[in-house]
Amino acid sequence: MELGYLAGSIVKLAALIGWIYGLLWGLGRPKAWQKAVTIILAFGVIQAAILAKFGDIALFSAFDQGLLIQACTMTMVALGLNLIYGFNGQFSLAQWGFYGIGAYCSADITYRWTSGDASGLLVAGLGTILGALALFLVGWLLKKKRGVPVLSAFTFYLIALVAAGFAAVKLGGALSPLLAPYFGSPEAPGVLASPLALQIVFFLSIIVAGAFAAEVSFIFGLPVLSLGSDYFGIATLGFAIIVKTLLVNSDTILPFPEMKGGRGMIGIPKLTNWIWVFAFLILVIVIIRNFVRSSTGRATLAVREDEIAARAMGIDVAKNKLMAFVVGSFVAGLGGAIYAHYIGFLAPGSFDFIQGYNPLIIVVFGGLGSMTGTIAASFGWIFFLEGFLRVLLGQLGSDAPSWRLVLYPIALLLLMLVRPQGLLGTVEWGFFKDGNNPIGRAREKLSAAVKLKGSGTKKEGE
Amino acid sequence: MASIKTGDTILSIKKATKAFGGLLAVKDLDLELPKGAIQGLIGPNGAGKTTAFNLITGVIPITSGAISFEGERIDGLEAYEVTRLGIARTFQNIRLFTNLSVLDNVRIAYHSHAGYGLGDSLLRSRRYAEKEKELTERAMDFLGIFHLDGLAFEIAKNLPYGQQRRVEIARALACAPRLLLLDEPAAGMNPKETLELMDYIHFIKDRFDLTILLIEHQMRFVMGICEYITVMDFGEEIARGTPAQIQVNERVVEAYLGKGAAKIAAS
Structure with a gap:
């Protein structure tokens, strides 16, 4: 039984890594239809595996599906962190906080919606839209009046954001009774109380959660990113602790009784399924890759390599760090939202900063600055630690699963000793390569034209 | 001064001062850089040459004084803004994106x-x-x-x-600069490489229509390539002129070799 399970999980993990390779390879093909076919196939293969049943035994049990969804959300968070830490060189522990913010934000929206209250969506949606407008407005004004010190700029942004939030609460509060007949309530279901509407609300709640996390990261990152690397790390640790503390006290010091503070939020509709996970996984992969493989992405790398030289090259280092930080946090917010609707129960303990080391470990484990490595490590990590070890050790005795937190650090230590650059170093597959996009093709053509000698055609980082 | 015929001034530094706490790293530095020149900035170690570069490029903020590039004040700008205006630099210890x-x-x-x-x-x-x-x-x-x-x-x-x-x-x-600042470009090079570098600098100057300000310790290099030289010591300018004038300047010899040497050199 143990051996069978061991073989089964190794095969599944290998198959998933193969699936990732295929997906990235296909997405890296030049033609749009090739990409489309890849996406459909990659989706279909897993969907078929989920549906497939041989007698009583499911090929992909509910447990495995759960692992898959967790692996995908972890991938989103870790890819965002890799952008911040791996590509931009900013050691951040705040990623888990943004994950928590995203999870709670979207859970609150859908929870209220299913209990017949549309105000969550209205207030949060209006809040993020007005907040974004306020930030853009202040940014534009500050650009006109140059030379404003960073802390003053921060104050202006903060005031604008608070004002936007206040306006959103007032406006949303005024609008929701007006719109209530259309949205419906538990007593009198309205037009939009249909399952389809719920799916739409779910989608909107994910986007709002991401946007909200991004706005928070902007206002937090603005003053803090100017700190040096270690100090920035400490500041982000502070952020993670603040988020957790606020979540623990969400029903007392924050006006969200439905979040139930430290007791944990229950009753979140379990709307996450493979379609949603896959769609957002692709979205995140595309966002991160398009960011990294661009002029902005190169500037991001330059900031990691040498900030002073980057400045001397005309790169606005502060702005660049902020961009990477906001995009990374946005992605973490999306991941959090998906996770909340998979698990259906949120407790502040899951968003403790200790847990926040998990994506950090994954990013380092997979290879700093390797997007492929991050994905592979996320999948490997979840399937190994949460799946295989938990089940395998569970058969040895009821206390044995605790040993997984001993076994996996040992595995980590060994890997770091053998491969300090991480599992994949900076190697990339297919879609993530510099060589498969138009620039890469131009690059290969040019390299052929200049007739490189020896190892000249190697991609960076090999 | 009279010996330097200035055309358009591309960079002008007036009474630039930089204080690190009580230490004046650069003190009342004046510098006029004519367009199209190759000018050298020399001086013993710790004279404030690199600090002067950092002031021009906005890496560190100026304490007092003014720096203008093509008639526009650039002190107080961020380093990246200075670069975008047309001043590029290299570093004493190479800072490539490795x-x-x-x-x-x-x-x-x-x-x-x-x-x-x-x-x-x-x-x-x-x-x-x-x-x-x-x-x-x-x-x-x-x-x-x-x-x-x-x-x-x-x-x-x-x-x-x-x-x-x-x-x-x-x-x-x-970065498409019009003014290029080179911080010790010949450091660590052997005589042959230094000669090649001199050709290289002449080549880029003509090719890109540049004005060049450079810091260097190798005197053969400086005397061979620079049209004008400014000498700094303890944050202050102590001499300026053509290489021939600098070579015989008493204060320069004194700064480099000490007082006794200056007397021997003069005798």
Whole structure:
């Protein structure tokens, strides 16, 4: 039984890594239809595996599906962190906080919606839209009046954001009774109380959660990113602790009784399924890759390599760090939202900063600055630690699963000793390569034209 | 002063002072840089030469005084803004983006005029594709000027020292500067390489229509290449003039070799 399970999980993990390779390879093909076919196939293969049943035994049990969804959300968070830490060189522990913010934000929206209250969506949606407008407005004004010190700029942004939030609460509060007949309530279901509407609300709640996390990261990152690397790390640790503390006290010091503070939020509709996970996984992969493989992405790398030289090259280092930080946090917010609707129960303990080391470990484990490595490590990590070890050790005795937190650090230590650059170093597959996009093709053509000698055609980082 | 015929002044520093706590690293420095000149900035170690560079490029804020570039005040600007205005620099200890390819090092210098923004890159718009292709081709052509195109895909840290210097200068030129600041470009080079570097600097000056201000300790190099020289000691300017004037200047000899030596040299 143990051996069978061991073989089964190794095969599944290998198959998933193969699936990732295929997906990235296909997405890296030049033609749009090739990409489309890849996406459909990659989706279909897993969907078929989920549906497939041989007698009583499911090929992909509910447990495995759960692992898959967790692996995908972890991938989103870790890819965002890799952008911040791996590509931009900013050691951040705040990623888990943004994950928590995203999870709670979207859970609150859908929870209220299913209990017949549309105000969550209205207030949060209006809040993020007005907040974004306020930030853009202040940014534009500050650009006109140059030379404003960073802390003053921060104050202006903060005031604008608070004002936007206040306006959103007032406006949303005024609008929701007006719109209530259309949205419906538990007593009198309205037009939009249909399952389809719920799916739409779910989608909107994910986007709002991401946007909200991004706005928070902007206002937090603005003053803090100017700190040096270690100090920035400490500041982000502070952020993670603040988020957790606020979540623990969400029903007392924050006006969200439905979040139930430290007791944990229950009753979140379990709307996450493979379609949603896959769609957002692709979205995140595309966002991160398009960011990294661009002029902005190169500037991001330059900031990691040498900030002073980057400045001397005309790169606005502060702005660049902020961009990477906001995009990374946005992605973490999306991941959090998906996770909340998979698990259906949120407790502040899951968003403790200790847990926040998990994506950090994954990013380092997979290879700093390797997007492929991050994905592979996320999948490997979840399937190994949460799946295989938990089940395998569970058969040895009821206390044995605790040993997984001993076994996996040992595995980590060994890997770091053998491969300090991480599992994949900076190697990339297919879609993530510099060589498969138009620039890469131009690059290969040019390299052929200049007739490189020896190892000249190697991609960076090999 | 009379011996220096100034055309248009490209860079003018007036009474620039930089204090680190009580220490005046640069004190009342005046510098007029005529357009198209190769000017040297020399002085013993700790004279404040690199600090002067850092003041010009905005790496550190000025304590008092004024710096103007092409008639525009640039003190108080951020370093990246100074670069975008047309002042590029190299560093005393080479600061390449070591883990990136030579091509990427140059393409990073193009970032501020890449012609597309984050929106274009995220959506992979047509503008992104066009500009990115154009940018890459331009970078390759640019590397070709320096015969570095064969190294375009090499990782910068794998290059030998002399080539790293050349890449660093090429990268600075990719910022399309009109004023180039070189901080000890000949450091660590043997006499042959130094001679090559002199040719190289003349070549880039003519090719890109540059004004060059350089810090250097190798006197043969400085005397051979500079049209004018400013000598600093303890943060202050102690002499300026043509290489011939500087070589016989008493205060300069004194600063480098001490008082006794100056007397011996004079006798």
